[in-house]
Amino acid sequence: MATYKKRGYKPKKEKVVEQEVEETFDESQSATAEVFNTLDETANKSEEWIEKNSKPLFYGLVTVAALILAYLAYTKFIAEPTEKEASNELAYPRALFDEARTAAGVKADSLYNLAIAGGVDGKYGFADISSSFSGTKAGNLANYYAGVSYLEMKKYKEAIEYLSKFDSDDELLGPTALGAIGDAFADIDQLQDALDYYEQAANKKANDFTTPLFLFKAGQTAMALKEYGKAEELFTKIKDNYAETDQGRDIEKYINSAKYAK
Incomplete structure (x- = not known):
């Protein structure tokens, strides 16, 4: 026998599908709401923590900024001028050292001693530069030249002492x-x-x-x-x-x- 569908008739299966879609949508909305609630709670806690610790944070940032500025000031106004001064002082004993390398005997030893001790017209020698400018490149180099000078003069203990302080x-x-x-x-x-x-x-x-x-x-x-x-x-x-x-x-x-x- 033939059957027919009444106008407006919908299968029960479609109703079930619609119900499932609605339930899924509701669940999605609920999950989204929970996420936003969690974010709100986290944001509120963060704001509370920042408000509570605003002064320590501010002082911390000020301290970091002060340290950076202090380092830049030290480099610009102390380290760089000191390095330049040390390098200028090193020129005098270096010239004596180079001259000693081409000399021999007593003259060479005399030049090496003068390069180490300095003293002429207040000029620094390698020993002075090593102690007075110990944190500079020139001070480090002074240790090397003093050590080699002592080695050439066969003063081995002093040579070892100065060369051991040199690092490069x-x-x-x-x-x-x-x-x-x-x-x-x-x-x-x-x-x-x-x-x-x-x-x-x-x-x-x-x-x-x-x-x-x-x-x-x-x-x-x-x-x-x-x-x-x-x-x-x-x-x-x-x-x-x-x-x-x-x-x-x-x-x-x-x-x-x-x-x-x-």
Whole structure:
């Protein structure tokens, strides 16, 4: 038998779907309301906290600003002028040091002493600059030049003292200063200390000049200490990495000497 739908008739299934959509929408509205309520509560708590701590926050910001301004003022009006003054003072003993390097004997020692002590027309020497401008680059360099000056005059204790105060990441100066300490210890027959500093110098900054030089000195010192295995290892590093340098050209014979001395 044929059936027909009355006008305005809707299936029950559509009513269920509409009801589910309405329920979902209501739930979504409820969830949204909860989120906004939570945000309102958080905002209110934040406002309360800020109001409660407004004075500490203000004083904290003022303190930070004051520290920044103090640092900028220190750099501009104290650090930079002091650095410039120290650099100007360093020029006088540096000139004496350079002159001493080309002289010999008593004249050289006299120039080195004058470079360290200063005193002529109130001019500072390396020692004065080291102590008076200790926090500056020039003060740091003064330690290096004073140490090398003492080393040239064979005053090894003083050389070690000043060179130990020098610190630099420069590719040549850093390793050279450590190697100079090694030389000072070697000259007073403290070979273990010399070996330690030669190795530090070799490892400070890898380059084709200082690294093979101090590896070689370390190897020779290890031979003198009868640490033949270590000597072979040090000489082999030169062969493997610096074969084209002055130290690398004849390194095979030193490797063999260490190898057969075991």
